[in-house]
Amino acid sequence: GAVVSQHPSRVICKSGTSVKIECRSLDFQATTMFWYRQFPKQSLMLMATSNEGSKATYEQGVEKDKFLINHASLTLSTLTVTSAHPEDSSFYICSAASLVSNTEAFFGQGTRLTVV
Amino acid sequence: GNSVTQMEGPVTLSEEAFLTINCTYTATGYPSLFWYVQYPGEGLQLLLKATKADDKGSNKGFEATYRKETTSFHLEKGSVQVSDSAVYFCALTNQAGTALIFGKGTTLSVSS
Numbered sequence: 001g002a003v004v005s006q007h008p009s010r011v012i013c014k015s016g017t018s019v020k021i022e023c024r025s026l027d028f029q030a031t032t033m034f035w036y037r038q039f040p041k042q043s044l045m046l047m048a049t050s051n052e053g054s055k056a057t058y059e060q061g062v063e064k065d066k067f068l069i070n071h072a073s074l075t076l077s078t079l080t081v082t083s084a085h086p087e088d089s090s091f092y093i094c095s096a097a098s099l100v101s102n103t104e105a106f107f108g109q110g111t112r113l114t115v116v
Numbered sequence: 117g118n119s120v121t122q123m124e125g126p127v128t129l130s131e132e133a134f135l136t137i138n139c140t141y142t143a144t145g146y147p148s149l150f151w152y153v154q155y156p157g158e159g160l161q162l163l164l165k166a167t168k169a170d171d172k173g174s175n176k177g178f179e180a181t182y183r184k185e186t187t188s189f190h191l192e193k194g195s196v197q198v199s200d201s202a203v204y205f206c207a208l209t210n211q212a213g214t215a216l217i218f219g220k221g222t223t224l225s226v227s228s
Contacts (some may be wrong), residue, residue, distance in 0.1 A: 034215050043219055044205070104162055107160040107161070109159035
């Protein structure tokens with residue numbers, strides 16, 4: 001299957017700093033990327049959907065000014081957690097799909113964020 | 117909106133036992149249904165899917181049938197292996213058909 005690379009896999013940052021997570025589709029053009037958050041022993045919660053070249057659509061309850069999403073190209077989307085706090089510590093997962101060719105969504109391996 | 121409920125784990129089985137993980141859904145329209153698997157230390161992988169009623173998805177010995185009358189998509193495998201130990205997520209497309217909504221996941225542990 002297609003490959004989606006997410007980087008970094010783990011990051012520890014201090015409270016108040018910002019962290020950027022990258023999601024790349026390596027062998028296909030992703031018209032749409034999704035960002036999820038997974039709490040321990042919980043399901044994946046969809047945070048936002050981003051289409052290449054346009055603003056992301058955030059799910060209800062997700063602060064768009066805190067979780068900045070950029071999808072500037074067909075192979076790269078970034079999630080920036082701004083002014084991180086310990087409660088932002090979580091597992092963040094991206095997935096990428098090409099809705100033009102109706103491919104399934106492929107998932108990155110996730111990023112474990114710990115804010116200290 | 118669309119939602120999915122799957123049985124809570126953990127599920128602990130011996131090798132070669134029969135596996136069922138229940139999944140039911142509520143949805144508007146005709147969503148596609150999926151099972152994803154997350155092996156320890158890895159990302160989610162699509163295990164199988166079904167896009168319309170009565171479709172059966174199958175892969176690696178796992179099966180699930182899209183049952184519209186019972187709004188279910190139960191995952192089954194006739195004989196599990198230790199290597200099947202993982203977390204299994206049931207999912208369906210959202211109302212817009214643009215994203216996936218996941219269940220809480222069921223941890224399967226298979227011992228030899």
